[in-house]
Amino acid sequence: MGSYNDESSSDYVSKIPTIKFTKLFINGEFVDAISGRTFETIDPRTGEVIAKIAEGDKEDVDLAVRAARHAFDNGPWPRMSGYERGRILSKFADLIEQHIEELAAIDAVDAGKLFEWGKAVDIPSTAKTVHYYAGAADKIHGQVLKMSKAFHAYTLLEPVGVVGHIVPWNFPSNLFAMKVAPSLAAGCTIVVKPAEQTPLSALFYAHLAKQAGIPDGVINVVTGFGPTAGAAIASHMDIDKVSFTGSTEVGRKIMQAAALSNLKPVSLELGGKSPLLIFDDADVDQAADQALLGVMYNKAKPPFLDAYYIFTNQGEICVASSRVFVQEGIYDELVKKLAEKAKDWVVGDPFDPKSRIGPQVEKRQYDKILSYIEHGKREGATLLTGGKPLETKGYYIQPTIFTDVKEDMLIAKDEIFGPVMSLMKFKTIEEGIKCANNTQYGLAAGIITKNLDVANTVSRSIRAGTIWINCYFAFDDDCPYGGYKMSGFGRDLGMDAIHKYLQVKSVATPLHNSPWL
Structure with missing residues (x-):
């Protein structure tokens, strides 16, 4: 799970702005x-x-x-x-x-x-x-x-x-x-x-x-x-x-x-409940980064310059790749990679440059996210990382990954709007497409594959307003953005x-x- 930076918020008080308006x-x-x-x-x-x-x-x-x-x-x-x-x-x-x-x-x-x-x-x-x-x-x-x-x-x-x-x-x-x-x-x-x-x-x-x-x-x-x-x-x-x-x-x-x-x-x-489909020809290490980061990790820059993922912005993101579908051939290996990489995500004061995750925006949202995490546990999903609030002031929640998630579970259906990822397994391209479309939402989706035919077939089959292939959160002022369905x-x-x-x-x-x- 992500660690918490123990330094007091008061250490960053000099950066807190004077509120003028x-x-x-x-x-x-x-x-x-x-x-x-x-x-x-x-x-x-x-x-x-x-x-x-x-x-x-x-x-x-x-x-x-x-x-x-x-x-x-x-x-x-x-x-x-x-x-x-x-x-x-x-x-x-x-x-x-x-x-x-x-x-x-x-x-x-x-x-x-x-x-x-x-x-x-x-x-x-x-x-x-x-x-x-x-x-x-x-x-x-x-x-x-x-x-x-x-x-x-x-x-x-x-x-x-x-x-x-x-x-x-x-x-x-x-x-x-x-x-x-x-x-x-x-x-x-x-x-x-x-x-x-x-x-x-x-x-x-x-x-x-x-x-x-x-x-x-x-x-x-x-x-x-x-x-x-x-x-x-x-x-x-x-x-x-x-x-x-x-x-x-x-x-x-x-x-x-x-x-x-x-x-x-x-x-x-x-709202959105955006799927990320990872096919078994993907590089597992890069796929794990994308599942967490949302875009291809560029080691020439600090991670926050390229990263956008289910944990970034505390998961309060309508296009967050909160449903991650992994083809069965690499599922177990990817789960291990995700467990390792999630440890690097430091939860802490947003003014601390070491923090990768800040607090949820308000107490109501904080409580809502924690209630969904408890739903996931009760419904039988396996908690891979996180799943708890931090024992500190503020509305901090550990980055949370569930495995063995079923599509009819609340954590797989509802927009949680928090740092909670659901991992699921699929076999064929057709099954992956069906899983991706099994939602009332249609805001965005991601596809990770080296096969151009797979990328083209899946991107044309998913009913969502934005499709990212081997990247995520590739927004630009010139690129229209919006949703299908609800x-x-x-x-x-x-x-x-x-x-x-x-x-x-x-x-x-x-x-x-x-x-x-």
């Missing part, structure tokens, strides 16, 4: 909630309060929407050229890059994310996403149409209007940028509700957006809870589109609220993301006496 951000200003209420955001390293945050609800959402509506209907942002919007977004991205260390520290203390990972990966990629859509802002074009009758026609791509973004807690910076940047590039105005567990970085990004020159009312951030602020966004009659990342259960509620209000379009990136619909990243925030308008004009009909 705790109020709602509406119409370019930080303001208290109308009710005056606040809620506590908790440090998962210790279970202690970081700060008290303004608790927005329906009335505050109304104010934010009113500001966004005015900015869209009367303000300069949707009327700027794409080039002008792109210049401002580029400045926004530059400001993010100038605050990498502070933002990484905020996400470490608020979400339990590894500080070194945040500095090297999360925050730089957040800035890169904003830069990508800054470059895309002036490349939004309609088409000239060849009509079958005497008309000249073309299409216009126009911003959809006011967008409500509901952002989860597992990647508070990356997912903020993945939603906000393309909608702003398209010319929309927005209301963002960050997760109540991790509100701090979204407020900091709002501050940077104002510094960059994004006009007042274009970005609004309402911190609060899902059943109040989130529900108000989903049902608001003056919001034109909702984008949500989170659980399938909440996604259903958002669709219902959107349908019962103004039939606003919804895009959903929901993992949702719509795509983030790539130009597909911008098109979520655009309306297509057809314009036709009659032609008279044209020889070119």
Whole structure:
């Protein structure tokens, strides 16, 4: 099992950021909630309060929407050229890059994310996403149409209007940028509700957006809870589109609220129970690394620069390869390798550079993961590593691997969203495909094989939005990302993301006496 770094969290206190922004951000200003209420955001390293945050609800959402509506209907942002919007977004991205260390520290203390990972990966990629859509802002074009009758026609791509973004807690910076940047590039105005567990970085990004020159009312951030602020966004009659990342259960509620209000379009990136299929021609040592790390281990770099696996980010990852199917010829050997390699994963304070796993985001999630581990034991799975909480302050759980898992066990079916891997065995390619598809989800999948025919056959047969062959978590701003089945619909990243925030308008004009009909 992974070991715990015993050094006290107080040894890293110098890196803990000063919390500057705790109020709602509406119409370019930080303001208290109308009710005056606040809620506590908790440090998962210790279970202690970081700060008290303004608790927005329906009335505050109304104010934010009113500001966004005015900015869209009367303000300069949707009327700027794409080039002008792109210049401002580029400045926004530059400001993010100038605050990498502070933002990484905020996400470490608020979400339990590894500080070194945040500095090297999360925050730089957040800035890169904003830069990508800054470059895309002036490349939004309609088409000239060849009509079958005497008309000249073309299409216009126009911003959809006011967008409500509901952002989860597992990647508070990356997912903020993945939603906000393309909608702003398209010319929309927005209301963002960050997760109540991790509100701090979204407020900091709002501050940077104002510094960059994004006009007042274009970005609004309402911190609060899902059943109040989130529900108000989903049902608001003056919001034109909702984008949500989170659980399938909440996604259903958002669709219902959107349908019962103004039939606003919804895009959903929901849960996952992603399979990783390891075929018996794979190099067992590399396959073990991929099962743990999620991408091919590159020894030229520190592991956290390339690694993404079921334990990274404490397993709080919707695409985590939580179901690992191993062809029977190498199953026993792979189990031994995994048991050896898991020992190297140090659980500890996210500010400690030796830590590979930090705490779970909150007590409720911590308890949920531990209950699934107990389910796995009761249902007869064999505990290979971990399986226990750490005897320390905070919400730390040992990295856990189960073998002898059956597909009907809860740990193999439900999205645990924690550092829990289920190992299962298969015989043939056909059986492997069937096992991979035996889930209500369809977000991502991985395949490890040296056989190109196997890779092609399996990748075309698995019903998931992203397939990684001999790699994992190979995300890029240019590569669309989203799910099949109950993992949702719509795509983030790539130009597909911008098109979520655009309306297509057809314009036709009659032609008279044209020889070119």
